[in-house]
Amino acid sequence: MEKPPQLPVRLALAVFAIANVAAALFAPIQDCDEVFNYWEPTHYLNHGYGLQTWEYSPEYAIRSWAYTALHSLIIFIGTLPFKVTGVARPKVVEFYFLRITLALVCALCQTRMYSVIARTMNPRVAIFFVLALVFSPGMYHAAPAYLPSTFAMYTTMLGFSAFMDWSGGIKTAQGIMWFALGTTLGWPFAGALVLPFLVEEAILASITGAVADGCSRVIQGAVGSILALSVQTGIDSIFYRKLTCVPLNIVLYNVFSSGSRGPDIYGVEPWHFYVRNLVLNFNMWFFLALLAFPLVIIQHFVLRKVVSNQTLLRSVVFVSPFYLWLTIFTAQPHKEERFMYPIYPALALNAAMSLHILLANFGSTNPAHLVSRIPASVKLALVSIPLLLSFDLGMLRTIGTLTAYSAPLNIYQPLHSAGVAQPGDNVCLGKEWYRYPSSFSLPQGVHAKFIKSEFSGLLPGEFSEANVGFGLFPGTWLVPSGMNDENLEDVGKYTDVKHCKFLIDSRLPSATTTVLEPDYLSDTEQWEKLKCVPFLDASQTHLLGRLLYVPGLPFVPERFRRKWGDYCLLRRRTPNTKPECPIALSMHLRVLGCSKWVCELAQWGSLIPRYHEINSVDDTGRTVTMSTLTPRLAKHVDTLREAARLHCTEFERILRQHCHTAKFHLDPVLKHVNVHPKAALYASLLLFTCTWLLVTVTRRLRTRARSRITPPNTPNLEKRSPFKAPDRPPGVWPPSTFTRPTAPPYPEWSITATKPLPYRPFRHGPKYNITMGLRTMHWDEWIELDNQFLDYHDLKAQRIIERGEKCCRTAPEAFEAAIELLEELCAYLSERYSSLYRKTGVGVENLVTGESFNILERPLQEDPMAMAGRLVQDDLAIMIEKKDGQYYLLAGSILLAGFWRLEDKFGMPLSEIHTSGDVPGFKEKLEKGMLNFFRRIQPQSPVLRNNYFIQVDDKLAWSESIGPEDSEGIGWFTAEKNKAIENHWFRSERQSLRRLPRSGGVVFTIRTYFHPVVDIAREPYVPGRLASAVRSWGDDVSKYKGKERYGDVLLEYLDNMHEEQVKDGLDLSREEEAHGYPY
Incomplete structure (x- = not known):
């Protein structure tokens, strides 16, 4: 898959x-509810004033x-x-x-x-x-x-x-x-x-x-x-x-x-x-x-x-x-x-x-x-x-x-220009009250007010700004007047339009004017436009234009084009003001400020040359000198001020002329920009995405092309170390010429008499080291069979029938690796365990069960991993490297895993297999080394590792104590706590890892050894060493291994058994001589 x-x-x-x-x-x-119920109260808390809805009245x-x-x-x-x-x-x-x-x-x-x-x-x-x-x-x-x-x-x-x-x-x-x-x-x-x-x-x-x-x-x-x-x-x-x-x-x-x-x-x-x-x-x-x-x-x-x-x-x-x-x-x-x-x-x-x-x-x-x-x-x-x-x-x-x-968010910008709005000014809202974007759009001290429109419901009031004798934020607890929960109009919420210095209004082609909603934009004697932004006239626009963006391009039929009105910020005219553009006004104020500064500089400049003269005479002379200089200074300053005034007036005239000219030419452009600013943004994002996609695809194609080029077969005089990776692109494995050495026959191996090897892969505390724990594997150690073979074989066969591809599965891209594994097993098993397996022209024959395995026919009688699983007592998995450099679990025969399921992990990369299972310390201590190891491992350099678990039931294939095998709710949290020691089983895994020379797949063999704790605790040194190891687990390891569910009973039993062994004369100083890891 x-x-x-x-x-x-x-x-x-x-x-x-x-x-x-x-x-x-x-x-x-x-939604105006966002503005009036959340932005405005927040503005009140941060700035001391804001609009208040009835919902914030303490009455409600x-x-x-x-x-x-x-x-x-x-x-x-x-x-x-x-x-x-x-x-x-x-x-x-x-x-x-x-x-x-x-x-x-x-x-x-x-x-x-x-x-x-x-x-x-x-x-x-x-x-x-x-x-x-x-x-x-x-x-x-x-x-x-x-x-x-x-x-x-x-x-x-x-x-x-x-x-x-x-x-x-x-x-x-x-x-x-x-x-x-x-x-x-x-x-x-x-x-x-x-x-x-x-x-x-x-x-x-x-x-x-x-x-x-x-x-x-x-x-x-x-x-x-x-x-x-x-x-x-x-x-x-x-x-x-x-x-x-x-x-x-x-x-x-x-x-x-x-x-x-x-x-x-x-x-x-x-x-x-x-x-x-x-x-x-x-x-x-x-x-x-x-x-x-x-x-x-x-x-x-x-x-x-x-x-x-x-x-x-x-x-x-x-x-x-x-x-x-x-x-x-x-x-x-x-x-x-x-x-x-x-x-x-x-x-x-x-x-x-x-x-x-x-x-x-x-x-x-x-x-x-x-x-x-x-x-x-x-x-x-x-x-x-x-x-x-x-x-x-x-x-x-x-x-x-x-x-x-978007006009309501962009219309208030001119108010922030110098000199346009002053604290105490009012910005009035009529029919556009529900589009107000909050007081955060206004300069400090400028308030929003409502004027009467056709709307006849309840508008927001204002939070109390009382700041003497009422404590902090009195507007949150003082009961405002005119509030109700029936949406009844309160005329006290309105302001007369004559008190409005600024006004927000819109003019849409479809809108009709009324007495309460006149066309303020046309009243140029009373109001001047500071800024207007196009606003969609939804009632005049086709359904398509209302739902989607329709560009105003020439080929778009007129009936589908969007129709626009104006959304404007107006300023009241005063009798002595003339229409002028905001740019000229702003620059005018800057010029006046400049004139004042020039005059002051001229005044002080005229004094500086005389300063040392004045201070070089006595007091009487200084008085006479000052009285002489004052008329001169006054005359000189007047002359400079008049010159600066004339200069600034001329500069303002020229600037105003150019401003109106620029405004005439820029208005159409700015209007277009106001209509399409976000379209430009998304067009840029789309262009960036397409560029990124093109670059990525090009790189992938180049990588794939390079991977197809076979390098010249030149001799390599430098001998590689066992784990040094060959020079190859990710996901490409050049077949190796390595051939596994012939396995010697297992000495006196018997399907009834050869006992399982006593792996006890735990060490004394107090420190528990989280490592991969790899050691070199000899080729005659690859597959271990013993007198439990038939029990394992029968259990596996039953699970293959019952669970099928949930336990045995091969992805198409791993098929060749699975066939190569079958070939390796057929050859190895017939060499190492000749009394059990005999090689045939098409595969291998089990001399005890009478099964014949044909690995050459196509299609195979069953999944190749299921067939491989029947041959050994191990679970099997194959990791395949893809072009991203990650190794993926793409073939497996996982029949006796106990705590994890192939269907959960199949198709996952190596890192995700471990992180999804919350393997302790994986990210911090294991991931980098493990990925490097998989990249470097060579066919001639197999390795071994061991680990162990405690299980509180006697099921080899699936530990039912953590939940039913087909249930999602699995985990140690479902296990019964502190079961009797007779229910505790020691589960040890011996894993081998090797690279298949032809396909490059990395094969895991996972052999599980399963014993009652009460049996292994009779072995010398084991109870004391196991108790010390369990106590050395950190919190993460304890959680992963489920210690909380069995730790008390297990440790008490192991401690007692250890004490008995010591009382019986066990010499603790000779433990190292008696046992070497992993036994």
Whole structure:
């Protein structure tokens, strides 16, 4: 089986971060609730003023100050360097700093979930998960949004990751904590997403009988959740100055309100609202997400194939939250796009699983399947076209939204120019009040005000700015006037337009003016335009242009082109002001400042030449001199000031003339730039991606071409060391001429009398060294058979029948290596164990069982690894190097492994095989050396290693104490604790590693020796040495080997046995003479 490509975790993080940061910088704010309920209160905490909604009134208290204060603190800490250094920091910097921070937090959560999916399910599913999130418009708006539903989305990803990742034990408590944090600090209704995982926990507890452990995990999570809620309640109570549980208030308002109160008064939508919305935001991925559950069922019960490394129960649990959430909120009358944010990751996971299942079946090469007859090129086209179409639709939707509605974020820039706005000025909002991007867009001290429009609902008020005698942040607890929860209009929220120095207004071709919403842009006597940005007129634009980005190119039919209006920042004219461009005004102010500086310099310059003269005379003379100089200085300064004034006036006239000329020519260009800035950004990103892809493909093709070139066969006079790697490209193995030495017959070997070798590969503590533990192997040690052969043979044969390719499997690219292994075994076994095996013209014959093995016929009677497994007592595995330099498990006969399954590891690279099993110290101490060793190992230099485990049941093939073999819930956490010593078994493994000379595959043989602990403890020195070794395990090794489940009973027994041996006269000083590692 071809190992699916896997995106490195760091690269996945970079992809998520780039996409999210781009969204943070350019995505418009879609929901005024984000502005008025979160940005404005945050502005109040950081700057002392802001707009207040009724939800923050202490009478209702359905918004959490703990959530807002957290983000306010992030802004404060992030901008602290500006305060310390004294560098000016416009508030808009704070706005984008927080958005970027949220985007990066989202990227970390996405990466965490991606890595868990890749490790626990399938790398291909993880890749599709990335594609679904990165190229969907929905995440473009959700990732950087300052909303509780977005925060709940973050915690949902972390909660999913905790429940999905069972490496190192079930993480129920951690998963509950993440969901609880999203429920309390974020959005209370997000707690519904934990329900499928709790059901799974209950089912798992009933199946395994570990009810106490399951309850303990749930209780731990519940206690942590209550603690988090208590902290939040405490913070909110401090701000509101009364005991306040905000999550409870939210539930009471949304669920139990009725009549003129409750969320339904803000509008209701039909049942298909979310369907339409998710189709727009996720296109193909949404339909795939809907198919996930039926496809999982079909895959298991009809096609009888595994979806991933997970069981049916786990797969159903993983896909359930999406359906549960969609069902709950579809049934609610009041619907908002942001309500779907928490399940965006679940939608992506469902879609990724569906696509994985479809492709796995569509790519089948089984002749019995109809799809196997479809040419590969046609399959590629059928798969690529929908994916590319989804990518294009997603990008066009994103760019279309960005270019159409980004004006509110870009319109306030002129206010930050010197001299344009002053503290105390008002920026008024009429019909455009709901697009206001928050007070962070305004200069310090400039306030937003509302003027009356056709809207007749309740607008936000202002937080109290009282700062004397009220303590810190009085606006959080003082009850504002005019607030209600029925959306009833309060006229006290309006300001007369005559008090507005600045005004935000729009003019769309489709809009009609009214008395309350006049065309302020046409009133040039009262208002001048500081900046206008094109804004999409949705009602005049074709449906296609509203949904997607349609460029205004000549060949696009007029009816499909997008229609535009103007979104403008206006400034009130005063009687003595003339229309002028902002650039001229700004430069004018700079010139005036320059004039003042020149005058001051001239004044002081006239004094400097006289300074020493004045100070060189006595006091009387100084007085006379000063009285003489003063008239001269005054006259001289007046002359300089007049000259500077005339010069600056002329400069201003010339500048104003050129400014208007430049404005006339630049306006069309700037207008076009305002329409397409993000299109240019995404075009650049697309160009960069295509360039990177072209370079990567070119490099791969060149590498492949070089690998086909056979180097000249020149003699190498330098003798290589045994482990020195030959000069060869990764994934290319030039066949070696090495021939294994003929194996001598095993002396007096008997299938009934030859006992298993007494491997006891443990050392005295106090230090436990984590190493590969390699030693040289002699060729007559490669395969060891003993009088347990028939028992092993029968057990293997039974498991091959029962489990088939779950235990024995060969990928196509490893077939030649598997055949070479068969050839090696047939030759070696007939040489070493001639009383058991006899070589034939087509293979080998087992003289005891009567089996004949034909390794020449094609096709073989069975998988070559199954055939190899019948010949020996060992488990077998073959690692094949690919062109990325990694070694992959592509052939195996793993029938007696005890603690791991071939179906979980098959197709994995060497590093992932170990990291997915949480091998202690692998990353820190083993990975680099192991990868180098695999690269260097030569056919003539085989090696051996040993290891050992303790098992608390007597099953050689699969240790049932860690869970049923086909269950996903496996691990030491399911084992019964402190079983009687008679249930403890010593499991020792002897592994050989060698390179096959012709194919280059690296062969593992894993021979398991299995003895009751009570038997080996009778051997001299063994109980004391084993007890010392077990005590030397670090926490990571103890967890990996399950010590917590048996350590107390085992060590007590070993200590007692050791004491008995010492009492019986055991000479501890002679232990080294009696035993040498690994015996």
